[in-house]
Amino acid sequence: MLELRMIDFGFGSAKPILKSVSLSLAQGEILGLSGPSGAGKSTLGRIAAGYVKPLAGEVLLNGTSPTLGHQPIQYVHQSSIFAVNPRWRIGRIISEAWQPDSGTLNALGVSRRWFDRYPHEISGGELQRVVLARALGPQTRFLVADELSAMLDPITQVEIWSFLMERRDQGLGVLAISHDTALLEQVSTRRVVLAMGHLQPAADIRQSETAESRVALSCR
Template sequence: MLELRRLDFGFAKARPILDGVSLALGQGEILGLSGPSGTGKSTLGRIVAGYLKPQKGEVLLDGTAPSAGHRGIQYIHQSSIFAVNPRWRLGRIIAEAWQPDDLTLDAIGVSRSWFDRYPHEISGGELQRVVLVRALGPETRFLVADEVSAMLDPITQVEIWSFLTERSRQGLGILAISHDAALLKRVSSRQLVLAKGQLRPVEG
């Protein structure tokens, strides 16, 4: 179980971005998170993954605070080019995390022929697949998917979310962050909206 308890986060004297935010995400569950631009959805995702620290509150994994760099929680955002070292070949980028088998590569649509290439030598959709492979090592239990398919063509979007939905059936918990309410309704079992620092459930 992944839990957020009464998280606060903000900058200086501005209105808090997060104000006492709490939620729980179980393994095998896809939870959709939407909200207007600038309300703190990505900030919340980065706190979940340990990239930011809340000013108050806590993130718990099975009742305890995960250590820094804990591989059980992974974060992916839409701009995959900023998530990789441009000087590394793709094979090295993936191997930094783990060594995926051919079944995993085929399921996500990653070719081993890409392994000798650099990030700028493949398309944005292909690089997003590489980043996804890297994030889904055997230790990963929860994934923060922050607009993970927003910049991809419709066919690639369907393929990636079909794969993620299947992984959720196998126990992967996913916090799916998106402006696309229709997408979240299709892929998630429940949806929340973040606005004015607060979470509320989506009705219907």
């Protein structure tokens, strides 16, 4: 179980963007996180993965703070070119974390022919597959997928999310951050929305929006 408890975060003296935010994510679950731009979704994801320290609150993995070393919580965002060393060849980038089996590489569409190339010598979609393969080592229990497929073509999106849903069935937990609510509705086991520093279940947001629509219609 991955838990974020009473997380606060802000920049300097500015108004906090996260206020006592708590969420839990079980293995074998895809939790969809959406919300308006600037709401703090990526910041919350980075806090979950240990990239950013909150001003208050804690991140727990099975009831304890994550330890140093290979992190069982991995973070992948849409700009894969910034997540790799441009001077390393693809083979070295992948093996930095583990040696993926052929089944994983084939499922993600990662060709061994790329291994002798540099990141700029393959496409953005291909590099995103490489970064994802690197992240999904045998010790990975949770993946923070921050707009993971936003820059990819529809076919690649389907292939990647189909693979992640298979991994979910094998016990991987995924925090899926996206503006694409249609995608989240398809892949998530449940959804939450971050707005004004707080989380709400997506169902509550839909019910609120429906009620507002009814009021607007009754006033016409």
